Amino acid sequence: MxxxxxxxxxxxxxxxxxxxxxxxxxxxxxxxxxxxxxxxxxxxxxxxxxxxxxxxxxxxxxxxxxxxxxxxxxxxxxxxxxxxxxxxxxxxxxxxxxxxxxxxxxxxxxxxxxxxxxxxxxxxxxxxxxxxxxxxxxxxxxxxxxxxxxxxxxxxxxxxxxxxxxxxxxxxxxxxxxxxxxxGKPKGVVLSHRNLIVGGESVSQYLENTSSDTILSVLPLSFDAGLSQLTTAFNVGAHVVLVNYLLPADVVRLCTRHSITGITGVPPLWIQLADQTWPAETAARLRYFANTGGRMPKATLDKLRQRFPKALPYLMYGLTEAFRSTYLDPAQIDRRPDSIGKAIPNAEILVLRPDGSRCAPGEEGELVHRGPLVALGYWNDPKRTAERFRPVFAQEAGWRAPELAVFSGDTVVADEEGFLFFVGRRDEMIKTSGYRVSPTEVEEVAYGTGLVRDAVALGVEDPTLGQRIVLIASPAGDLPLDQTGLLSAIRQQLPQYMVPASVFEMSAIPTTPNGKFDRVSLRARLSS
Missing domain, CATH: 3.40.50.980 (Rossmann fold)
Structure with missing residues (x-):
C-alpha cells in the first residue's frame, strides 16, 4: 500500500x-x-x-x-x-x-x-x-x-x-x-513532530525492531526514553505492554505472561532485575535489553548477559534535548565495555573544542549532537536555548544558513576508530536512578524547611543509583542540625528519587573567592 x-x-x-x-x-x-x-x-x-x-x-x-x-x-x-x-x-x-x-x-x-x-x-x-x-x-x-x-x-x-x-x-x-x-526549576524541552518520528525510525532501526516484537514499557512516558518505547514500537507495528513498575518480580512475571522480547531500562532497574530468578523460557525469549540514563555497572552487565544468553545488550547515551545520541553495537561490548558507542542512525556526534574546532582522537572535548533529532529549544527560555542550541560549521561553510546543534555540556573523548567514551559532566546536574536532578531544586526545599542556614546538594558516585544525593548543610540555629526532621520535611515536598540519601552537617560551608559555595572542595571532601 x-x-x-x-x-x-x-x-x-x-x-x-x-x-x-x-x-x-x-x-x-x-x-x-x-x-x-x-x-x-x-x-x-x-x-x-x-x-x-x-x-x-x-x-x-x-x-x-x-x-x-x-x-x-x-x-x-x-x-x-x-x-x-x-x-x-x-x-x-x-x-x-x-x-x-x-x-x-x-x-x-x-x-x-x-x-x-x-x-x-x-x-x-x-x-x-x-x-x-x-x-x-x-x-x-x-x-x-x-x-x-x-x-x-x-x-x-x-x-x-x-x-x-x-x-x-x-x-x-x-x-x-x-x-x-x-x-532549580524544571525546564521544558520542546520537541517537534519530526523529532519524535525520526527518533522512532532511528531507534527501531538499530534495535532491529519488527512487528514480531513485544516491548515492555517500564519507564515513565514523561521521560524521553520512556516515550521512545511507543514511537519505536508503533513505527514497526510492534506490541507494547504498559506497566507501572512496582517490584522487580512483577517485571519477571509480566515478561513471562506476555512473551516479552525487548526491554529498555535504567541502571537501578537492571541491577534489581539481574538478581531475580528468571524462568529459562522467559529469559531465552528476550531478544535484546537496552540501558539508558547512566552507565550500567559492568558487574550488572555481566549478570544480565548470563541471565539472557540469547539477548543482545545495547548500551545507549542520550539527552532530552536530542532524544537519543549514541549506542554501542553489541558486537563491540567485549572490546569496549566502557564506550558509549557511536552516533545513532541519522545523527552525527561531534567532539568539539571550546572554539568550535574538532578534537583529535584521544583529545577531550564537548559532545555536540547534530541532525533531525535536535529539539526546538527550551520553552519560553531564549537565554538557555541560546546557550545550549548553537550553530555549527559556521567557519567551514560561510555560504550556508546556520544549522543549530545541541551542545550537551558533557565531556567525551573519541578513539582512533571513532568510538566515544564518556569523561564527565560540565554542569552540576545530578543523575540518579535515571533522572536528572537539579541541586538547586533540592537546596531550595531544604531552605524552605527553616532548619538550615546553608545547603549544598551534590551527587556522589554510587554503583546502584549512578549517583546518590548528599546534602551538606549547616544548622539554622545554635543547636545541632535535626537531620531526621530535615529529611522528613524534604520527603513531603519532593519525589523519593530527589530526596537526599544522607545529610552531612558542617558548621560553616566553605566558599570560593567569588562568594559561591565551593562545590569542588566539598565534593573532594566527600570522596576522601
Missing part, C-alpha cells in the same frame, strides 16, 4: 493501523487494543479536543499513570494539532502546578483523585480552561473541586471516527518534556 507522509506523530499510528489492522498494539493489565481500535480511539479523542475548542499549538497536560487512555491522549493531542505535556505522576502538586503555569496549559487530562490532590495547592490550575477526568462518573465530573475550568468526563467527550485534519507540518511543536534545570 501507499506509504503515508509522516508529518504528524499520529501518522505513525495511522500507518500501523492500515498495515497491521487488529494486531495487538497496546496492552494494559487485562485489556489489549489492536492497532485499528487504538487509532479509532485516538481519532475520537482528537475530535473531542476540537469540540471543546483546542487551538493549534495549545498545550494539553497529561497527568496519568501509564494506561491506554494516557497513550490515546498523547497521540490524540498530536492529531488535534495540540502540544502534549506528559507529567510524571511522582511529582508533588507544587511541581505539577509550576509546569501547568510555565507552559500555559489549556487542557489537563487526569483522574479525580489526582485533581483533588492538585486542588490543595493554591491556584494550581489557574490558567487551565478544561479538565478531562479519566475514570470519573459524569456526576462526579460535574462536581469539580474548582469552578475556574470546565470539567469533562473522558467517556462523554464528543466522539468521531475521523480525527480533525491536523494543521501541522513536521517541524511544528508536538511535545514539551520537562526535565530539571540548573536554576
Amino acid at each position: 501507499k506509504r503515508l507522509m509522516r508529518s504528524n506523530l499520529c501518522h505513525l499510528l495511522e500507518q500501523a493501523a492500515h498495515m497491521r489492522g487488529s494486531a495487538a498494539a497496546l496492552t494494559y493489565k487485562n485489556t489489549t487494543c489492536g492497532y485499528d481500535e487504538l487509532f479509532l480511539r485516538v481519532c475520537s479523542f482528537a475530535s473531542g479536543l476540537a469540540a471543546i475548542g483546542l487551538a493549534r499549538d495549545e498545550r494539553v497536560a497529561i497527568l496519568l499513570e501509564k494506561r491506554i487512555e494516557t497513550v490515546v491522549a498523547i497521540f490524540g493531542t498530536a492529531a488535534a494539532g495540540g502540544v502534549f505535556v506528559p507529567i510524571n505522576t511522582l511529582l508533588r502538586p507544587q511541581q505539577v502546578a509550576y509546569i501547568l503555569a510555565d507552559c500555559n496549559v489549556s487542557v489537563l487530562v487526569t483522574t479525580p483523585e489526582r485533581l483533588a490532590e492538585l486542588a490543595k495547592h493554591p491556584d494550581a490550575c489557574a490558567g487551565v480552561a478544561h479538565v478531562i477526568l479519566v475514570g470519573a462518573e459524569p456526576a462526579e465530573a460535574n462536581e469539580a473541586v474548582a469552578n475556574s475550568f470546565a470539567t469533562h468526563d473522558w467517556a462523554s467527550l464528543p466522539a468521531s471516527d475521523v480525527a480533525p485534519l491536523p494543521a501541522t507540518i513536521d517541524m511544528d511543536m508536538a511535545a514539551i518534556l520537562y526535565t530539571s534545570g540548573s536554576t
Whole structure:
C-alpha cells in the first residue's frame, strides 16, 4: 500500500493501523487494543479536543499513570494539532502546578483523585480552561473541586471516527518534556513532530525492531526514553505492554505472561532485575535489553548477559534535548565495555573544542549532537536555548544558513576508530536512578524547611543509583542540625528519587573567592 507522509506523530499510528489492522498494539493489565481500535480511539479523542475548542499549538497536560487512555491522549493531542505535556505522576502538586503555569496549559487530562490532590495547592490550575477526568462518573465530573475550568468526563467527550485534519507540518511543536534545570526549576524541552518520528525510525532501526516484537514499557512516558518505547514500537507495528513498575518480580512475571522480547531500562532497574530468578523460557525469549540514563555497572552487565544468553545488550547515551545520541553495537561490548558507542542512525556526534574546532582522537572535548533529532529549544527560555542550541560549521561553510546543534555540556573523548567514551559532566546536574536532578531544586526545599542556614546538594558516585544525593548543610540555629526532621520535611515536598540519601552537617560551608559555595572542595571532601 501507499506509504503515508509522516508529518504528524499520529501518522505513525495511522500507518500501523492500515498495515497491521487488529494486531495487538497496546496492552494494559487485562485489556489489549489492536492497532485499528487504538487509532479509532485516538481519532475520537482528537475530535473531542476540537469540540471543546483546542487551538493549534495549545498545550494539553497529561497527568496519568501509564494506561491506554494516557497513550490515546498523547497521540490524540498530536492529531488535534495540540502540544502534549506528559507529567510524571511522582511529582508533588507544587511541581505539577509550576509546569501547568510555565507552559500555559489549556487542557489537563487526569483522574479525580489526582485533581483533588492538585486542588490543595493554591491556584494550581489557574490558567487551565478544561479538565478531562479519566475514570470519573459524569456526576462526579460535574462536581469539580474548582469552578475556574470546565470539567469533562473522558467517556462523554464528543466522539468521531475521523480525527480533525491536523494543521501541522513536521517541524511544528508536538511535545514539551520537562526535565530539571540548573536554576532549580524544571525546564521544558520542546520537541517537534519530526523529532519524535525520526527518533522512532532511528531507534527501531538499530534495535532491529519488527512487528514480531513485544516491548515492555517500564519507564515513565514523561521521560524521553520512556516515550521512545511507543514511537519505536508503533513505527514497526510492534506490541507494547504498559506497566507501572512496582517490584522487580512483577517485571519477571509480566515478561513471562506476555512473551516479552525487548526491554529498555535504567541502571537501578537492571541491577534489581539481574538478581531475580528468571524462568529459562522467559529469559531465552528476550531478544535484546537496552540501558539508558547512566552507565550500567559492568558487574550488572555481566549478570544480565548470563541471565539472557540469547539477548543482545545495547548500551545507549542520550539527552532530552536530542532524544537519543549514541549506542554501542553489541558486537563491540567485549572490546569496549566502557564506550558509549557511536552516533545513532541519522545523527552525527561531534567532539568539539571550546572554539568550535574538532578534537583529535584521544583529545577531550564537548559532545555536540547534530541532525533531525535536535529539539526546538527550551520553552519560553531564549537565554538557555541560546546557550545550549548553537550553530555549527559556521567557519567551514560561510555560504550556508546556520544549522543549530545541541551542545550537551558533557565531556567525551573519541578513539582512533571513532568510538566515544564518556569523561564527565560540565554542569552540576545530578543523575540518579535515571533522572536528572537539579541541586538547586533540592537546596531550595531544604531552605524552605527553616532548619538550615546553608545547603549544598551534590551527587556522589554510587554503583546502584549512578549517583546518590548528599546534602551538606549547616544548622539554622545554635543547636545541632535535626537531620531526621530535615529529611522528613524534604520527603513531603519532593519525589523519593530527589530526596537526599544522607545529610552531612558542617558548621560553616566553605566558599570560593567569588562568594559561591565551593562545590569542588566539598565534593573532594566527600570522596576522601
